[in-house]
Amino acid sequence: MARALMAGPRDKLPSVIATLHEMKLIHIIDHHGEDETFRIGKPLPPAADLSENLVKLRSIANLLAVKTPPKKKETVRIEELRGKILTLELNITEEDAARKKAEALLSDLDRRIDELRPFAALELALETYRGYGTIAVLVGHIVKEVSEADFEGVPTEVFQAPGFVAVFAPKSAADQVLGVLAKFGFTQIDIPTGEGNPEALLDEALADLEKWKARLEEIEGRLETLRDRHAAFVVAAEEVLEVEVDKAEAPLRFAVSDHSFVIDGWLPSARSAELRERFEAMGIFVESEEPHRSHEPEEPPVLLRNPKPVRPFEFLVHLYSTPNYHELDPTQFLSLAAPFFFGFMIGDAGYGALFIALGIVAMIRLNRESIWWRIFMVTAIGGVWALILGLFIFGEAFGIPFHPPPAHLEELSFETFGISIPLQPIIHKAFGVADMVYLSILFAAMHLGTAYIIGFVNEIRHNKKHALAKLGWFLCLFGLFTLLTFSLRWNGIALWVWNVPLGWFPRTIEPLGLSGFVGVKLPLVSLVLIFGAFLALTESVIAPIEIAGLLANIMSYTRLAGLGIGKAAIASAFNTILFRGMIFPGQIGFVILGIVFLIMAHLLVFLLGWISAGIQALRLNYVEAFIKFYKGNGTPFRPFGMRTTQEV
Amino acid sequence: MVADPFAALSAAITMAGTGIATAWAEKVVGGATVGAMAEKPELFGRGLILMVLPETIVVFGLVIALQLLSKVGAP
Structure with missing residues (x-):
């Protein structure tokens, strides 16, 4: 990144902004107006109008419920926008007011109908419930039927319909009557307003309800047509307006004096010449320079630059934290390790092929900008590993091994179906637990070792002491690994690793002939290496305590084995139950049902595998490895003019 | 026949205990993370990391259980 400074006369500001916006090159550093002469700029004159239009347009989009971008694009010219928005607003607010009115009326009518319905059953005119001097009228819902005899001598008159009662009683005895009614599960309700026969009133309200419902439908139909006709315009206009508002409000980020302006920002160094050429032709002063090695008050923003196949992984790094300007970009590290771990945990040719197929479908059908495109790409690369490992190492597909394990010939395998696959498994998951666990430890050593090396490279550039600590930790890791x-x-596998790749590793400390410690045979050099962690004293006094933490980190990788075996075990359990229990007996109904269950079971294992293996593969990178070397906390490079895309 | 039933039983208890411990810890962290994400959606990445940290407990359980199982004779 290079820091660029542009200065020019104020009347050229609009054309400079337009060019900058088009070039999408400068990550602007906001000016905060702490200067006497150079204050924060004012928005360009059209800004107020433009924002007003944008607000109107957004409210229109809201009223029309425009959600998905329409299929056909519409080109919009900024000069026509205002008129078109105003007419549209007029139309739509009118319809919207009508809709709101209809909705309010409908909810009133609903309430009225609910109130009237019980009274309609009693067939007393509404005015008979009101206007008495000495008589109390108690109306409400009731659970059991009540008769006048139940009121123990209080003179009452009772009208009943199923579940509903109206009791006329002297006001003086109202409390007593209420007490009796309570035993019958009475809940009092208010008497609706109005006069006349409640049944007639109810019919009238119901008719009104129908009428207004029809009217509301009509209004909604009209809004629907408006949406169909104008959605493309609304979406296109919103886009255009957002860009224009962005441009018009840009001076708020610049330093502006009475007659000139200054723009401060970052741009990729390789393109400074392009910027200079373009603007000097316009008569603008441009100056740019590389940041000094020393700690700048402001960190340059970070633009990740990776080869194309690795780019889908960048979002996973941003998800953790954007790298800062002074460290290595961990994307490539992540793009190698995460899919491999994913593939190792899935370790099944069938599921691997499915992940690849999903990736291909996503590549064709999905928009490259969408987050799902990236997720599918990342899992498809994991799927490639799963396919390779599933074919050549584990020898299984969909939880069914190609050949039964030697000591368990009765187990379900592809041979059971008469399919002979000329690939012999090297590790049989269910019976090679120790192999899987050792492989996990091996991967842990390689992964964490690489992490320490990257950490060393990061640190050596500005803190030799911390770099030494990384080296110490690397030695400690190696010591732990040899010991394990x-x-x-x-x-x-461990024996092979011990004898071949580690063949050079000293078994004894030669001149002393020591080959053990208090009677236990141990490679003493490993112990010495573990104390390499004391080099980390340069980092912090308590750092060496972390040796146990490092051991825990290594152990943490055994989740690779655990998930791999666990998932295979679930799949093979489903297979055994469904094939032996439902499909092999051969009754046609059970066979069909069995196949349906089988598909559902594998879908479940597939989805669970996707989620758990995906999260675990990421976690091993984020928690175990990144902590060893990665600081992050950088600002992503967002050039002026680039539309912000949706982030996770 | 199992050579050492107590080893097998211990392995089962180890898995159950560490499983429950992990679940409880993740419940606490997960709830808090969702709460924090409502305020700041960009905390998703950090939240995910904290959320899966307690899984190490059950992984250790798994290692111990496997060690115990190696004491169990072949059936």
């Missing part, structure tokens, strides 16, 4: 490999030698 040594103690797991009973496992074939």
Whole structure:
């Protein structure tokens, strides 16, 4: 990044803004107006009008409920916008007012109908419930039927319909009557306003309701037509207006004096010449320079630059934190490790092929800008690993192994179906738990080791002490790894690693001939290496305590084995139950049902695998590895003129 | 026949205990994360990391359980 400064006469501001917006090159640093001469600029004159139009347009879009962008695009000219928006607003606010009125009326009518309905059953005119001097009228819902005899001598008159009662009683005895009614589950209701036969009133209200419902439908139909006709315009106009408002309000970010302006910002160094050429032709002063190595008061923004296949992974780095300007971009590290871990946990040719297929569908059908496109791409790359590992290492597809494990010939496999696949598994998941766990530890050492090396490179550029600490941790990791490999030698893979790649590793400390510690046979050099962590004393006094933490980090990778085996076990359990229980017996009904269940079960395993393996693969990178070298907290490069796309 | 039933039982208890511990811890963290995300949606990444941290507990449980199972004789 280079820091650029542009200065020019104020009357050229609009054309400069237009060019900047078109070039999408400068990440503007906002001016805060702390200067006497250079204050924060004022928006360009059309800004007020433009924002007003934008607000109107947004309210129109809201009223019309325009959500999805319409299929056909419409081109909009800024000069016609105002007139068109005003007419549209007039039309729509009118319709909207009518709709609101109809909706209010409908809810009033609904309430009225609810009130009237019980009274209609009693067939007493509404005015008979009111206007007495000495008689109290108690009306309400009731659970059990009540008769005049129940009121123990109080003179009452009772009118009843199912679940509803009206009791006329002297006011003096009202409390007593209420007490009796309470035993019958009485809840009092208000008497509706109005006069006349409630049944007639109810019919009238119902007729009104129908009428208004029809009218509301009519209004909504009209709004629908308006939406169909104008949605494309609204979306296009909103886009155009947002850009124009952006431009018109840009001076708020510049330093402006009475006659000149200054724009301060960052741009990719490689393009400074382009900027200079373009603006010097317009008579604007441009100056740009690389930031000094020393700590600048302001960190330059960060533009990640990665080869194309790695780019879908960038969002995963931003999800954690944008790298700062002074460190290596971890995207490539992540793009190698995360899909491999994902593939190792899935470890199944069938699911791997499905992930790839999903990725291909996404590539064709989805918009490249969308977050889902990136998610599908990332999982498809994981799917490639799953396919490779599933075919050549684990030898299974959809939880069914190509060949039954040697000691368990009765297990379900592709041979059961008469399919012979000429690939022999190297590790059989269910019976190679130790292999899986050791492989996880091996991957942990490689992954964390790389993380420390990147950390070392990051630190050596500005803090030699911290770089030394990274080196110490790397040695400690290596010591722990050799110790673990040594103690797991009973496992074939560990033994191979111990004898071949680690063949050079000193087993004993030669001149002393020591090969153990208090009678236990141990590679002592490993122990010495573990104390390499004390180099981290340069980082902090308590850092060496973290040796246990590092061991925990390594152990944490055994989730690779755990998830891999667990998922395969669930899939194979479903397979065994459904094939042996429903499909093999051969009754046609059960076979169909069995196949349906089988598809559902595999869909479940597939989705669970996707979520859990995806999150775990990310987590191993974020929590275990990134902490070792990655600081982040950078500002993403957002050049003026680039429309902000939706983030996760 | 299982050579050491207590080893098998211990493995089961280890898995159950660490599983419950993880679930409880994730419940607390997850609830708080969703709350924080309502205020600041960009905390999703950080939240995800904190959310999956307690899983280490059950992974340790798994390692211990596997070690215990190696003490269980072949059926």
